[in-house]
Each structure stands twice: as structure tokens, then as C-alpha cells.
Amino acid sequence: MIRLEGICVDFGGLRAIDHVSFDVGAGAITGLIGPNGAGKTTAFNVIAGAVRPTAGRVLFDGEDITGLKPYQRAQRGLARTFQIPHEFYRLTVLENLMAAASAPEGENVFNVVFRRRSFGAEERAIYDHARETIRFLELDHVRDEKAGNLSGGQKKLVELGRALMRDPKIILLDEIGAGINRTLLSKLADKISALNEEKGLTFCLIEHDLDYVSRLCSHVLVMAQGELLTEGTVDAVRNDERVIEAYFGGGKYEAHL
Amino acid sequence: MTELSGLFFYLVSVLIAGGIYALLCLALNIQWGMGGLFNAGIVGFFAIGAYTSAILTTPETAKHLGGFELPIFAGLIGAAIIAGVTGWAVARICVRLKSDYLAMASIGIAEILRLVIVNESWLTNGSLGISGIPRPFGEYTAGRPADLVFLAYVWLIVLIVYLVATRLYNSPWGRSLRAIRDNEASAAAAGKNVERFRTQTFVIGCAFMGVAGALSAHYFRFLSPSATDPLLVTFLVWVMLMAGGSGNNRGAIVGALGIWALWSVTEIFTNRLPPEWATRSSFIRMLLVGLLLQYVLQKFRAGILPEKSPPLHFEDEAERPAPEK
Ligand SMILES: Nc1ncnc2c1ncn2[C@@H]1O[C@H](COP(=O)(O)OP(=O)(O)OP(=O)(O)O)[C@@H](O)[C@H]1O
Ligand SMILES: [Mg+2]
Numbered sequence: 001m002i003r004l005e006g007i008c009v010d011f012g013g014l015r016a017i018d019h020v021s022f023d024v025g026a027g028a029i030t031g032l033i034g035p036n037g038a039g040k041t042t043a044f045n046v047i048a049g050a051v052r053p054t055a056g057r058v059l060f061d062g063e064d065i066t067g068l069k070p071y072q073r074a075q076r077g078l079a080r081t082f083q084i085p086h087e088f089y090r091l092t093v094l095e096n097l098m099a100a101a102s103a104p105e106g107e108n109v110f111n112v113v114f115r116r117r118s119f120g121a122e123e124r125a126i127y128d129h130a131r132e133t134i135r136f137l138e139l140d141h142v143r144d145e146k147a148g149n150l151s152g153g154q155k156k157l158v159e160l161g162r163a164l165m166r167d168p169k170i171i172l173l174d175e176i177g178a179g180i181n182r183t184l185l186s187k188l189a190d191k192i193s194a195l196n197e198e199k200g201l202t203f204c205l206i207e208h209d210l211d212y213v214s215r216l217c218s219h220v221l222v223m224a225q226g227e228l229l230t231e232g233t234v235d236a237v238r239n240d241e242r243v244i245e246a247y248f249g250g251g252k253y254e255a256h257l
Numbered sequence: 258m259t260e261l262s263g264l265f266f267y268l269v270s271v272l273i274a275g276g277i278y279a280l281l282c283l284a285l286n287i288q289w290g291m292g293g294l295f296n297a298g299i300v301g302f303f304a305i306g307a308y309t310s311a312i313l314t315t316p317e318t319a320k321h322l323g324g325f326e327l328p329i330f331a332g333l334i335g336a337a338i339i340a341g342v343t344g345w346a347v348a349r350i351c352v353r354l355k356s357d358y359l360a361m362a363s364i365g366i367a368e369i370l371r372l373v374i375v376n377e378s379w380l381t382n383g384s385l386g387i388s389g390i391p392r393p394f395g396e397y398t399a400g401r402p403a404d405l406v407f408l409a410y411v412w413l414i415v416l417i418v419y420l421v422a423t424r425l426y427n428s429p430w431g432r433s434l435r436a437i438r439d440n441e442a443s444a445a446a447a448g449k450n451v452e453r454f455r456t457q458t459f460v461i462g463c464a465f466m467g468v469a470g471a472l473s474a475h476y477f478r479f480l481s482p483s484a485t486d487p488l489l490v491t492f493l494v495w496v497m498l499m500a501g502g503s504g505n506n507r508g509a510i511v512g513a514l515g516i517w518a519l520w521s522v523t524e525i526f527t528n529r530l531p532p533e534w535a536t537r538s539s540f541i542r543m544l545l546v547g548l549l550l551q552y553v554l555q556k557f558r559a560g561i562l563p564e565k566s567p568p569l570h571f572e573d574e575a576e577r578p579a580p581e582k
Contacts, residue, residue, distance in 0.1 A: 074448035086443035088436040090504070092566050098429075099436040100447040106429025109448075109457050113424050118300060123429060127571050144566075162447055 001026035001170055001202050002047055007056035009042055009226075016042045017053070020225040024170070024186055026061075029196050029203040031217035031234070033210065035247055038223040040206045041083050044172050047204075048080045049073045061169075075102070077169035081162075081176055083206070085155035089148025093139055093158055096147045099129040100162035126165075131160045136191065138184060153179040160188070176234040189216055210238065221247070264425055271521050273476060276411035277469050281494045283415075284465035290504040290564070292378040292458035295360040296380045299466055301367030303372060305343055306336035306467025307474040307484065311387045312380070314475075318389075321382035331469045333414070336538035340467025341460045346493075348459040353453055362404050367487065375482050386481025390474050411472055415510070418465055422506045425461070427567035428569050434458060435504075463582060472557065488543070493520065496546055500553045504564030511561055530560030 002024040009017040017039045024030045032040050033053035045051035047058060049070035058066045065073055078170040088096050103126060105111055106119035134143055137157045145160055154163055156190060163171045173192075177185050193216065195201045207213050213220060214234035222237055230237060237243055281299060288294040310332035317324030326334070351362045374381050381387065392403055393410045425431050432452050437444040445451055474480045493516065502510015523545050527538035534541070553561065 018444060050442060050446070070442075070445040071448050071450050074446055080446050082443060082446075086329075086440045088439035088443070088444075090439050090564060091432070091435055093567055094569070095432055098434070098446075099432045102448055103429040103433070107433055109425070109430050109461070109576075111579055112428040113428040116424070118431060126429075127569060140351070159443075166447060 001061060002204070003059040004043070004046065005057045005059065007043070007058070009039070009046060009051060010054045015150055016226050017046065019056075020223070020226070020228045021056075022171045022221050022231065024202065025219065026202055027196070028219055029192065029205065029217050029221040032204060032206045032211040032223065033213060033220055033237075034223035034229070035210070037225075038246075039226040040223055041174055043223065044080060044174055044204075044206065047172060048078060048209055055219040060100045074166065074168075077166075078167035078172070079163040079170070080172040081156070081159035081174055083174040083178075085152065086157055087147035087150070087155050087158050089146065091146050091147055093131055093147055093150070093161075094143045096133065096158050097133055097161045097165050099127050100165040101126040101129065102166065129165060130161075133164050139159050153181065156180055157184075168201070170202040170204065171201060175180075175206050175208065177207055177209060185212070192216060210234065220221050260273045265402055268403060271410050271518060272514075273408050273411050274473075274521075275405065275514045275517040276408070276415050277473050277476070278494065278497060278517050279415050279510045280411075280418055280469035280472070280510040281466055281490070282497045282501065282513040283418050284462045284469065285494055285498050286463035286503065286506060286509040287422055287425060288458055289439065289498065290509070292455060292462075293356060293424060293432050294354040294455060294459055294462070296363050296456060296459070296462065297360040297369030297491060297495075298363030298365075298370075299494050300485050300487045301363070301370040302340045302344060302463040302466035302512070303332075303470035303473070303490050304330060304367075304370055304485040305340045306470030307480050308334040308340040308381055308387070308470075309372065309467065310363070310471030311390045311474045311480045314391055315387060315389055320385070321378065322380050323387075327456075329391060330473070333468050336467040336471035337464040338445075338467075341464035344463025345456065347463075348456040352455045352459060358529060364487075367491070371482065371485055373517045374485065377398060377417055381482075384482055388479045390478045390480060392478065409478075414468065414472065418468070419506060422509075426506060430454075431567070452471055457509065493517075493546070496550050498553075500550055500558075502560030502562035502564065505560070508560050508562030508564075515561075516546065516549075520546065 005019055005021050007020045008015065012158060020043065021042065032043065035038055042051060046053050049068055057064055060073065088099060090172050091099060103119065103122055105122045110117045134140055137160065138153065139157055142154060147155065150158065154178055180188065183245055189212065192203060196203060217234060219231065220237050221231045221235050222243050229242050229246060281303065285296065285299060288296050310321045312321065313327045313335045314323045314327055314329055314332040315323045347366055351359050354362060375384055391409055394406050395403065398406050433444065433449050437449055437451050437454055441451055473484065495511040497516045498509055500516055502508025520542065523542045527535065527541055530538060
């Protein structure tokens with residue numbers, strides 16, 4: 001579904017991603033792991049269009065989207081969450097979710113002033129969808145709270161809720177688990193699997209907890225120092241010497257731990 | 258008796274100017290309160306509106322472009338269109354800038370417009386200004402009753418703009434705009450075309466600023482570059498919105514009236530100062546207004562009427578089971 005081809009990203013003198021190519025298979029839950037600073041978030045930013053690669057191409061369903069802006073990619077069915085919560089802080093939780101939905105009639109400024117009826121049904125559907133998502137994320141009690149006042153974990157859930165509101169084809173989850181309590185996290189894992197199996201929704205997730213990754217992902221990509229180190233099943237990757245090296249030191253990557 | 262009617266008409270004049278400020282404040286609230294666009298060149302769009310309407314409605318003269326003698330309402334529409342189009346051109350260039358750069362760019366543009374107004378005499382009669390600008394229903398009324406007619410006219414337009422601003426605010430469009438204001442990156446990740454929203458916002462706000470300018474030209478019947486003082490327009494309108502409550506349309510009106518009333522009262526006060534101080538009165542008033550703003554913002558961090566999320570009209574049915582997804 002997503003393919004990176006020869007992606008390089010430079011930040012000033014720093015090469016954050018160095019000739020990385022990989023595929024995120026349609027209908028799968030793919031994990032993206034690696035030590036801190038490996039370039040995982042940057043890879044997500046390249047996929048989502050927030051960072052323009054110095055070299056290489058990004059393909060989405062076989063189509064080259066390298067030149068597209070983030071909102072255009074989102075409109076094609078790509079959703080993402082941010083590692084550091086990017087909530088709409090002066091909007092309520094309910095509004096955060098509703099604002100994320102696509103609302104072609106209600107976002108037309110002419111309709112809004114002169115044809116208020118034109119978007120009633122659309123708005124109703126968005127509202128129902130948002131309520132349902134909020135219930136699932138167990139955010140009902142803070143529904144009318146301004147998102148800026150939420151706790152870190154709750155903000156993460158709002159991130160996820162907004163992604164779900166898009167009805168996307170693929171969701172990129174950047175450390176959605178960090179800061180969320182275990183019970184809910186486990187429920188989230190169930191929901192992610194369910195969305196994947198029932199709706200065929202594709203996921204790519206960055207996560208540091210390898211047990212969590214192994215529970216969800218059949219296929220894992222490992223990055224370190226801006227390179228794609230290896231890929232495969234969680235077990236295969238876990239026993240890969242280069243991966244152990246990258247995480248625990250030794251050899252080429254030691255100096256950076 | 259004359260004392261009392263004098264006071265009454267003083268109040269009328271305060272309310273007329275207050276209404277014009279309310280328009281500016283509502284316009285700024287659309288741009289800044291909802292859209293997070295830092296327009297520091299309000300006076301530029303105000304001036305465009307004022308000159309457009311003045312030129313469109315005055316009789317033929319050799320001093321400046323004109324002789325169209327259009328009805329006043331057409332002048333207001335023309336003011337909105339020309340100010341809006343200028344806003345569109347500015348937005349094309351500046352809307353991608355971060356808010357502090359947009360502020361600098363808009364100050365610069367307002368300054369350029371001021372220089373154009375002063376120097377292009379064929380268009381504006383330069384510093385001599387445009388006179389004989391008609392009032393609405395001016396043929397039927399004169400003197401003080403005319404002020405009452407104008408008061409009603411101004412507040413009718415305030416009402417219309419308020420209704421439009423409320424519809425904008427209380428809509429999916431407004432919600433997405435506020436989302437963009439709060440976090441551009443995640444709004445883009447949610448498929449919002451940030452530039453389109455911002456351009457629309459900027460144009461709408463500038464058009465309303467143009468209408469406010471037009472009304473002030475018709476009110477004073479005379480227009481010269483001195484009417485486009487950034488201190489009296491841009492600065493004061495920002496103070497009004499901050500005090501009243503950025504993101505709240507009613508707050509914008511309350512702030513405009515409150516600060517304008519205070520501004521007018523300080524005039525009475527500074528007029529009684531000894532002559533050697535009188536020349537400094539405008540600075541003293543600025544200082545007083547600045548102190549007041551400090552006080553208001555200390556007490557009410559988000560202004561007197563803070564931003565409030567619009568009600569969702571489905572709440573009554575909210576508890577019915579959600580449709581299966
Ligand atoms: N906008 C930026 N400007 C400059 N350098 C950046 C920027 N974004 C990332 N980097 C650098 O790129 C490298 C990779 O960062 P990235 O955020 O992709 O790591 P990560 O794998 O997500 O790490 P973590 O697990 O800690 O989130 C880091 O060295 C970081 O300092
Ligand atoms: Mg990261």
C-alpha cells in the first residue's frame with residue numbers, strides 16, 4: 001500500500017534517513033521499530049508529507065505521491081497520529097474528533113452563511129461517528145473538556161480518535177501506546193486487530209514495547225541510524241544480531257547508544 | 258435641557274463610533290480569534306473601504322477620481338469588494354507565513370497603502386482629502402436627527418455582520434478553521450486545506466474592515482489621510498478584541514463598546530488637564546488604555562467573554578444508540 005523508494009532526508013548536515021526503501025503491505029499491521037533517533041518518526045513524516053525527502057519517491061497504492069501536500073494525502077485515505085500530541089487545544093474533545101472528519105458541505109463557506117440546511121445531515125453523521133469513537137476510546141467523561149486540559153495519555157487517545165474519524169485506508173500510529181494504561185492499551189490492540197480484520201484497515205505502527213509489537217504485527221521493519229536494518233517477523237528480527245547490536249550496543253552502532 | 262440633549266447626542270456619537278469599532282472588532286475576530294491570522298494592518302483595509310465608498314458616492318469633481326454618485330449601499334458593497342480583493346492579493350502572498358511574519362507584512366502593506374493615499378492625488382486628492390461624502394438618507398434628514406438615522410444604519414450593519422460571523426463560527430467551517438488555528442500540522446493531517454481556509458478567512462475579515470472604513474467616511478462626510486491613523490484603528494481594535502475576548506463574537510462587540518467608551522471618557526478627563534499637558538493627552542490616553550488592558554488580562558486571561566465552543570444541536574437525541582459502524 002505504501003512504498004518508499006530510496007528515501008533520503010537531510011536536516012542541515014544531519015542525515016536522518018539514508019536510502020531507505022520499504023513496503024507497507026495492504027491489509028497488514030506492520031511494525032516499525034528501532035532505537036531512539038533511528039528516524040522512525042521522520043519516515044512517518046515523509047509518508048504523510050510533512051517532511052519532503054531530499055531524494056527518493058513515496059508511492060501510495062502504486063501512485064507517486066511524493067509531490068503531494070499532507071492534506072492531499074489525507075484526503076486520499078492516509079491518516080496519522082503524532083508522537084507528541086498535536087491536539088486542537090482550544091476545541092473540546094468532541095470538536096477535535098468532529099473537526100477531523102471530512103465535511104465537504106459544511107466546510108463550504110457559502111453554505112455556512114447562506115444555506116445552513118445543506119450540511120445538516122452530514123453534520124449529524126459526523127456527530128454520531130464522533131460519539132461512537134469517543135465511547136470506544138472511553139473519553140466520554142471528558143467529551144466537553146477542552147483538549148488542551150487533558151492528560152498526556154488522553155491526548156494520545158484523541159489523536160487516535162481523529163485518525164479513526166477520517167475513515168482512512170491506512171493509519172500511521174506513532175507510539176500511540178506510550179502513556180496509555182495497560183488495560184486500555186490491550187483493548188486498543190484488540191480494536192486495532194478488529195479494524196484490521198473486519199474492515200481491512202492497514203496499520204503501520206511505531207512502538208518501543210516489543211511484546212506489544214509482537215502481539216499485533218506479523219511483519220516488522222527495523223531502523224537504526226537512519227537506515228533500514230532488516231525486516232521480517234518479530235521473532236526473526238529479535239534474534240537478528242544486527243538488531244541486538246543496534247539496541248544493546250557493540251559493533252557499528254555502539255557509539256550512538 | 259440643552260445640557261441633557263447635549264449629553265444624549267454625545268452618547269449617540271460614542272455609539273456610532275463604537276458601532277464602527279464593533280465591525281472592525283468582529284472582522285478581526287474572524288481573522289485572529291477564529292483563524293489565528295495576525296493582521297497588524299487593519300487600518301489599511303479600513304482606508305481602502307473608506308476611500309472606495311467615498312469615491313463611488315461623491316459628486317463629480319476635478320480634485321480626485323469620482324463622479325459616480327452611486328447610492329451609499331452600493332458604496333459599502335464596493336468597499337467590501339475592493340478591500341476583500343486587496344485582502345485576497347495580500348493573502349496570496351502572506352498566508353503561508355508564520356503569524357509573526359504575517360504581522361510584519363501586514364504592517365508594511367498598510368503603510369504602503371497610506372503612502373499611496375497621500376501621494377496619488379488624482380485618486381484621493383492627497384492630504385487635502387475628499388469632502389461632500391453623503392450620509393444615508395441625507396436628503397431627508399439634517400442636523401442631529403441625522404445622527405440618529407446614522408446610528409440605526411451603523412448598528413443594522415453591525416447586526417448583519419454579527420449574524421454572518423456567528424454563522425461562520427457556529428459551523429463545520431468555523432470548527433475546522435479553529436482547528437487550523439490551534440494546530441496547523443494536525444489539521445493538515447486531517448485533510449484540511451490550510452491555505453484555502455486562511456485565504457477565505459482573510460478575505461472575509463478584510464471585506465468587513467472595508468465596510469467599517471466606508472461607514473466612517475460617510476459618518477464624518479469628509480475623508481483625509483489623517484482618518485487612517487494606525488494608533489486609532491489597528492492598535493485600538495486589537496486592544497478591544499483582547500479585552501472583550503478573542504474567539505467570541507459577543508466579546509468583540511463588548512470589547513469595542515467598552516474600550517471606546519473608556520477612550521471617550523478619558524478625552525473628557527484629558528481635556529481638563531493644564532495646557533502644557535494637553536498636548537501630551539493622546540499619549541496619556543494610550544497609557545491609560547494600555548494599563549487597563551493589562552488589568553483586564555490579569556483578571557480575565559481570555560478576555561471578558563472568552564471563547565466558547567458552539568452548542569451542538571443533537572444533544573437531545575444524543576443518548577440514542579449510535580448506528581452500527
Ligand atoms: N525537524 C527536524 N530538524 C532537525 N533534525 C531533526 C528533525 N526531526 C528529526 N530530526 C533528527 O532526525 C533524527 C531522527 O529523528 P526521529 O524523530 O525520526 O527519530 P525516532 O526514530 O522517531 O526516535 P524516537 O524513538 O525517539 O521517537 C534525530 O537525530 C533527530 O534529531
Ligand atoms: Mg519518534
